[in-house]
Amino acid sequence: MAFVRVCALSELSEDTPKRVEIDGTPVSLVQTGGEVFAIYDICSHANVSLSEGEVEDCQIECWLHGSAFDLRTGKPSGLPATRPVPVYPVKIEGDDVLVSVTQES
DSSP, rough: OOOEEEEEEOHHHHHHHEEEEEETTEEEEEETTTTTEEEEBBOSSSSOGGGGGGETTTEEETTTTEEEEEEETBBBSSSTTOOOOOEEEEEEEEEEEEEEEEOOO
């Protein structure tokens, strides 16, 4: 797995999504409950950015239709979304946030 530095940990605010792009893949970074999560930034129900939504209870909510996705698994917790979105491994090294969007073979 190739990890890429995407931002400084100090750039993230609790429960406030930050959109980044890694090799053309839109990713939403979320710091919540002392952890940092990386989730695909496009809702599986509607083609809108999840990073514009709100975070609560380790879920990110799509602002357009209210679908919420678990930041740990990418699974939707209710309609209208029925398909999960990808989640990505995150590593913290000092103040650097690193994310891998590559799949292991």
